[in-house]
Amino acid sequence: xxxxxxxxxxxxxxxxxxxxxxxxxxxxxxxxxxxxxxxxxxxxxxxxxxxxxxxxxxxxxxxxxxxxxxxxxxxxxxxxxxxxxxxxxxxxxxxxxxxxxxxxxxxxxxxxxxxxxxxxxxxxxxxxxxxxxxxxxxxxxxxxxxxxxxxxxxxxxxxxxxxxxxxxxxxxxxxxxxxxxxxxxxxxxxxxxxxxxxxxxxxxxxxxxxxxxxxxxxxxxxxxxxxxxxxxxxxxxxxxxxxxxxxxxxxxxxxxxxxxxxxxxxxxxxxxxxxxxxxxxxxxxxxxxxxxxxxxxxxxxxxxxxxxxxxxxxx
Numbered sequence: 001x002x003x004x005x006x007x008x009x010x011x012x013x014x015x016x017x018x019x020x021x022x023x024x025x026x027x028x029x030x031x032x033x034x035x036x037x038x039x040x041x042x043x044x045x046x047x048x049x050x051x052x053x054x055x056x057x058x059x060x061x062x063x064x065x066x067x068x069x070x071x072x073x074x075x076x077x078x079x080x081x082x083x084x085x086x087x088x089x090x091x092x093x094x095x096x097x098x099x100x101x102x103x104x105x106x107x108x109x110x111x112x113x114x115x116x117x118x119x120x121x122x123x124x125x126x127x128x129x130x131x132x133x134x135x136x137x138x139x140x141x142x143x144x145x146x147x148x149x150x151x152x153x154x155x156x157x158x159x160x161x162x163x164x165x166x167x168x169x170x171x172x173x174x175x176x177x178x179x180x181x182x183x184x185x186x187x188x189x190x191x192x193x194x195x196x197x198x199x200x201x202x203x204x205x206x207x208x209x210x211x212x213x214x215x216x217x218x219x220x221x222x223x224x225x226x227x228x229x230x231x232x233x234x235x236x237x238x239x240x241x242x243x244x245x246x247x248x249x250x251x252x253x254x255x256x257x258x259x260x261x262x263x264x265x266x267x268x269x270x271x272x273x274x275x276x277x278x279x280x281x282x283x284x285x286x287x288x289x290x291x292x293x294x295x296x297x298x299x300x301x302x303x304x305x306x307x308x309x310x311x312x313x314x315x
Contacts, residue, residue, distance in 0.1 A: 038083045038235040045079035050139045052076070057142025066172075069143040070121045077118040086240040088115060095246035096120055097175035097205035100168050102197055105207040106269055107179035108187040109218045110227070111234065112209055115242060122177035123147060123167060145173055161199060168202040175205065180262065181282045186219040187211050189276035190269055193262040204250050206265050208273035212241040245272045 052072045059065040081088070096119075097103040103122060105112065116122065124146045128137060140146055147163055167173055180193035187210065198204065211218040216237030220230050234240060247268055252261045263279075270277035 035236050041083035045076045049076035053143035054139045073121050077114050080114050081118045084234055084240045089243045091245045095248050100171040101175045101203040101205050103175050103177045103205045104180050106190045107181045109220045121174050123174040165200050183282040184220045185282050189278050190266050191278050191280050191282035193266045195258040195262050198262040199258040206247040206269050208245040208269045210243050210273040215239045215241045
């Protein structure tokens with residue numbers, strides 16, 4: 001009797017293990033197919049972007065070239081959005097950025113660019129890279145006046161400001177897309193905006209981006225995942241669900257400096273996206289705190305101590 005019970009238990013455990021392996025195989029094949037199809041779409045979108053923008057670059061400057069460039073960029077970015085299985089809801093499209101302006105948005109991931117560029121054309125700003133990214137940048141700038149900087153030029157604030165000012169003064173050029181935080185934040189808050197893009201004096205078009213992490217976490221933690229690893233994780237997630245709000249355009253008020261203007265825009269984005277408005281510099285997650293910041297906090301702390309001692313002496 002004991003041997004029979006032992007055989008039944010063993011057989012049931014074997015059956016459970018077999019069913020578990022069968023389920024794993026039955027799920028594994030469709031997931032692999034979906035992943036390969038998404039990777040294929042991504043390569044298709046990037047490949048078409050490189051080839052078609054290179055061809056358009058041979059056309060003379062004019063309306064036809066601008067029209068074809070915008071259509072190619074929209075088509076290729078929308079193919080890349082399909083590769084991510086992104087489900088995007090755009091709100092208040094009447095406030096979409098216009099030529100000669102600057103579009104600023106909170107930054108969660110490199111795919112923020114694809115999310116926004118699939119609904120409108122922008123002039124990108126960034127550092128020149130090598131490898132595949134460099135090939136893409138060189139082909140894109142042939143068809144559209146994107147703003148790429150050499151590594152040695154990035155830290156030259158005056159040169160950067162001059163290039164941006166020259167771009168926005170030409171009302172025929174696409175709006176510039178900038179992420180003033182300068183780093184990816186986990187989409188729960190908006191951190192300090194760098195003031196550079198708010199010193200130009202152009203109209204600013206704020207955009208709030210909010211991802212739904214229940215289907216796929218879009219935050220890129222670059223210290224944990226490389227770019228390729230991150231993109232594969234995005235493509236293998238169920239979906240990238242997000243909402244995009246185009247806020248009314250904002251301009252710098254009289255007597256308002258660049259920092260105050262940046263904080264006002266940041267507060268509007270945080271309020272619309274349901275994010276926490278923070279004054280912290282997002283770059284501090286990897287860099288050292290500046291000595292000036294330390295001195296400010298030390299002065300505040302010393303004032304608190306001095307004030308406490310004076311109160312005690314009076315009492």
